[in-house]
Amino acid sequence: MGNNLKRIENLIDNDKLPRHIAIIMDGNGRWARKRLMPRTMGHRAGMSSLKTVVMICAQMGISVLTVYAFSTENWRRPRDEVDYLMSLLVEYLHKELNELDQNNIRIKILGDYTSLPPKCQQEIEDAVLLTTHNSGMVFNIALNYGSRNEIIGAIKNLGEKLLSREINIDSITEEMFSSMLYTAGSPDPDLLIRTAGEMRISNFLLWQIAYTELWITDRMWPDFTKEDLLQAIWDYQQRDRRFGGLNK
Numbered sequence: 001m002g003n004n005l006k007r008i009e010n011l012i013d014n015d016k017l018p019r020h021i022a023i024i025m026d027g028n029g030r031w032a033r034k035r036l037m038p039r040t041m042g043h044r045a046g047m048s049s050l051k052t053v054v055m056i057c058a059q060m061g062i063s064v065l066t067v068y069a070f071s072t073e074n075w076r077r078p079r080d081e082v083d084y085l086m087s088l089l090v091e092y093l094h095k096e097l098n099e100l101d102q103n104n105i106r107i108k109i110l111g112d113y114t115s116l117p118p119k120c121q122q123e124i125e126d127a128v129l130l131t132t133h134n135s136g137m138v139f140n141i142a143l144n145y146g147s148r149n150e151i152i153g154a155i156k157n158l159g160e161k162l163l164s165r166e167i168n169i170d171s172i173t174e175e176m177f178s179s180m181l182y183t184a185g186s187p188d189p190d191l192l193i194r195t196a197g198e199m200r201i202s203n204f205l206l207w208q209i210a211y212t213e214l215w216i217t218d219r220m221w222p223d224f225t226k227e228d229l230l231q232a233i234w235d236y237q238q239r240d241r242r243f244g245g246l247n248k
Contacts (some may be wrong), residue, residue: 008230016237018190020064027196027220040084045222047092056226058103058137064186065139068204072146086120093123104136110182111145147206154180191236195221213239
């Protein structure tokens with residue numbers, strides 16, 4: 001264990017951990033290209049980082065971890081890359097499911113996974129069913145996810161309830177709207193991590209991150225380590241979170 005990692009571990013205040021960490025796992029393709037490898041090898045290397053981060057967050061007592069695995073826009077990528085990502089998802093769930101379950105982690109899916117190949121759907125449903133009663137960390141996997149689609153879906157749901165007179169216009173609140181999103185029941189993210197240095201949100205949790213603290217690193221996702229995660233958490237703990245108000 002490096003000296004810097006030990007130092008950061010000692011700095012972390014376990015009483016001020018973020019309840020919900022969200023991650024945009026970016027840079028797999030660039031990581032592979034720099035090594036003269038196919039983009040698919042970057043995605044495979046990134047799975048190792050994912051496993052590390054999931055287990056560390058669960059062990060630390062983070063309540064919710066949400067990762068952006070596949071967006072609604074990712075269908076625009078070359079077909080062979082999309083197919084590889086789908087097969088990698090099946091492989092990850094198949095290999096890691098028992099360990100995730102043994103660590104009391106509950107798997108949830110954000111997005112319309114019914115558009116994925118049947119084998120992917122089956123692995124997802126098996127994983128969700130097996131872990132549904134687990135009471136530890138909630139592990140949200142955003143698959144075929146787009147925040148604008150999510151918001152439109154919630155608006156349609158509200159519209160149906162208005163038309164059926166189940167609710168009236170004055171009863172619509174932020175809390176009601178939040179309850180119609182994929183993340184219903186979870187706190188909004190406290191910390192959003194994005195790797196590979198990109199300065200954008202990419203249609204991810206647009207409603208939920210209204211007051212989320214952002215942490216951007218140039219580190220490519222396959223190179224993301226425990227030290228990087230703890231550095232992000234420590235930096236988060238130094239932020240002055242006022243939620244639009246002023247501290248006394």
